[in-house]
Every structure is written in structure tokens, then in C-alpha cells.
Amino acid sequence: MTPTLELPAPPALAPLLARGALLSPFKRPRPDAAHPRTRLVLPALRVDTARLTAYERVCGFPTGFPTGTASPGDALPVTYPHVLGFPLAMRLMSGPDFPLPLLGLVHTSIRITRHRATPATGAYALTVYVDGLAPHRRGTQAAVVTEMRDGGDVVWESRSTYLARHRTSERPTGQREEEPKPLPAVDEWRLAGDVGRRYGAVSGDRNPIHLHPLTARLFGFPRAVAHGMWTVARCLAAHGTPDAAQVRADFRAPVLLPGTVTYAAEAGRFHLRGDGGRVHLTGEVSPL
Structure with missing residues (x-):
């Protein structure tokens, strides 16, 4: 059975970044290394609308809540759940059981599926987990999955890949x-x-x-x-x-x-x- 750990609040990022930086020199990435299996869960997350508005301004999305209540105009930008799940991903990737060094890790791709609009005024459950490692022609790649649920239904999900560059003995085919x-x-x-x-x-x-x-x-x-x-x-x-x-x-x-x-x-x-x-x-x- 896959272990699940519920968190009362998003973890602070600064200590996680520091931990990941300190542990990075001791990591020896390889595709067959063990990786963390625990799924981290925030069971009832609400969006900080001030922080959301700042994000929208930096990224160029429309800002504001025209009606003051949940409506299509209040929907989260399609990329924002990634930001909500980032502290959980960082907790996993900065840990001693994550085999890739956090320093120098390169975000290579993201796949997002939004099943319906997600109002900014909603309460959501977030789940983040590492979905395995894979060889890459430039090193080792990890996949991190984020899922956002509303009332038990997955309304938004993503799969990000992160690359740790290192020398490889082979160049896997089909990745050029x-x-x-x-x-x-x-x-x-x-x-x-x-x-x-x-x-x-x-x-x-x-x-x-x-x-x-x-x-x-x-x-x-x-x-x-x-x-x-x-x-x-x-x-x-x-x-x-x-x-x-x-x-x-x-x-x-x-x-x-x-x-x-x-x-x-x-x-x-x-x-x-x-x-x-x-x-x-x-x-x-x-x-x-």
C-alpha cells in the first residue's frame, strides 16, 4: 500500500531549499535508484487571493473578481495549481531519499489536464508524489505528479519532468x-x-x-x-x-x-x- 502523509499546511519553502542545497553534493543520480513513495496531501487548501492576484499580474493573466463570488471569471489560471503544489513537490525533492540533486535540476516538461474550471474561492485537496525515474540521454529524469481534487473528483492534474544532468554510459534511443x-x-x-x-x-x-x-x-x-x-x-x-x-x-x-x-x-x-x-x-x- 502506498503511504500517504497529510499535512496541516503547506511547508515553508526556504528551509526545503536550504536542505536540498546542502544534500545536493551527496546525491548520485541514476535511473534505477530508489525514490520516495509517500504521497503528500493537503486536504483542504484555500487560495490566498492577494498572492493569486500578484501571480496573475506577473504572468499577464487578467486579474480581479468581477462579481465578488465564484464565477467563470474567478477561475484559477491553468498553471496556478502547479504553484499551490510546489511546496509539496519541494518537500519530496529536497529530502534525503530523493536521489537527484536539487541544485541544477532542470524542469524539462509539463503536461496539464484541467477537467473543468476551478474557482479561486473553492477549497481543494492537493496530492503530490514522485511517479518514478527514467533514463535520459543527458542524465536521469524524475516525474512528479500533482493532483487537485474538489469533493473527491480530480479537477486538475499535472505531470512534470525534472532532469539531473550527468554522464551516461548509453544514449537511449527515441529521445532526440x-x-x-x-x-x-x-x-x-x-x-x-x-x-x-x-x-x-x-x-x-x-x-x-x-x-x-x-x-x-x-x-x-x-x-x-x-x-x-x-x-x-x-x-x-x-x-x-x-x-x-x-x-x-x-x-x-x-x-x-x-x-x-x-x-x-x-x-x-x-x-x-x-x-x-x-x-x-x-x-x-x-x-x-
Whole structure:
């Protein structure tokens, strides 16, 4: 039987980040390593509307509650449950039984299914668990699942993959990335150097690669890097998402801050491109 641990409140992120950083040098990632099996649960979570509004502003979603009560206009942005579940994911990934080092861990993809609109005024049960490890041509990848329930029904779920880069003896087949077909440009966004700090403040994800050029250089980046979840949220704010939908996003290359990117979209697909046409993000939205 899979163990379940109910938490009375979301864990504080700062101690988890510190623990993950301290343990990272001692981790030896490999695809066949053991991983935590416990499912962490927040049984009755309510959304902090002030924090939600700040998130919406940073990511470009519409803000406010037009009627003052639950209505379609009050629905959570499709990416926001990821933020709600992030402290639980961090508790799992920063623990001594998680085999991948938290420092340097790269978010490579997310798959979201929203079964219906989720009012911001609702109370939800959140469950987060690690769904296994897999070999990747650049290292070892972990899958983390987040589920949000309303009255026992799953109304939103996601599956994120995180990559720990290390030398591998083999290159698994079928994992090479293909260049996506170009999409027509829709808009150009000039990104300020503080985007990472602003998103970190509303999401709690204060990974040092996102905060300042000096801390980013410690991990091999010339400048601070935008959060992958900010880039997909910004694109979805521009694209729009049906109440019941599936979202796929793959993070292909870091977005350096400050910088200029081009948002491109056609039908249900969208891309984020940088200088020279380099693709940073590919995504797709489809009705459920």
C-alpha cells in the first residue's frame, strides 16, 4: 500500500531549499535508484487571493473578481495549481531519499489536464508524489505528479519532468529533440532583468539561477534565467485556455534575462523564440 502523509499546511519553502542545497553534493543520480513513495496531501487548501492576484499580474493573466463570488471569471489560471503544489513537490525533492540533486535540476516538461474550471474561492485537496525515474540521454529524469481534487473528483492534474544532468554510459534511443516547424509571430516581449525575482516572490521558487546574474553564473549561465513555469504561464495568458483542456509544454532552452523573445502561435500550438530563431519553449493547448 502506498503511504500517504497529510499535512496541516503547506511547508515553508526556504528551509526545503536550504536542505536540498546542502544534500545536493551527496546525491548520485541514476535511473534505477530508489525514490520516495509517500504521497503528500493537503486536504483542504484555500487560495490566498492577494498572492493569486500578484501571480496573475506577473504572468499577464487578467486579474480581479468581477462579481465578488465564484464565477467563470474567478477561475484559477491553468498553471496556478502547479504553484499551490510546489511546496509539496519541494518537500519530496529536497529530502534525503530523493536521489537527484536539487541544485541544477532542470524542469524539462509539463503536461496539464484541467477537467473543468476551478474557482479561486473553492477549497481543494492537493496530492503530490514522485511517479518514478527514467533514463535520459543527458542524465536521469524524475516525474512528479500533482493532483487537485474538489469533493473527491480530480479537477486538475499535472505531470512534470525534472532532469539531473550527468554522464551516461548509453544514449537511449527515441529521445532526440526535433526542430519544431516555425509558427507565425504574434508579439514581441522585452523581458526585464527582475522577472525571475518577481516570479520567485509570487511562486516561492527562489532557485538562485533565476534571481541574479552572479548566482546564475555559479551554475554556468551568463545571466539570470527566467523560470520555465513563468514562460509557459506568460504564453498561456496570451493564448487562452478552455475550461476543460489539455496543455503540453516542453522547455527546450533557457531564456536569459534581460532579453527579447518572440511569442508565436497558430491554432492550438505556441512557441517562444529568441535571437536567431532559437526555440525556448514549445506548447500546445487542446480542448478536453
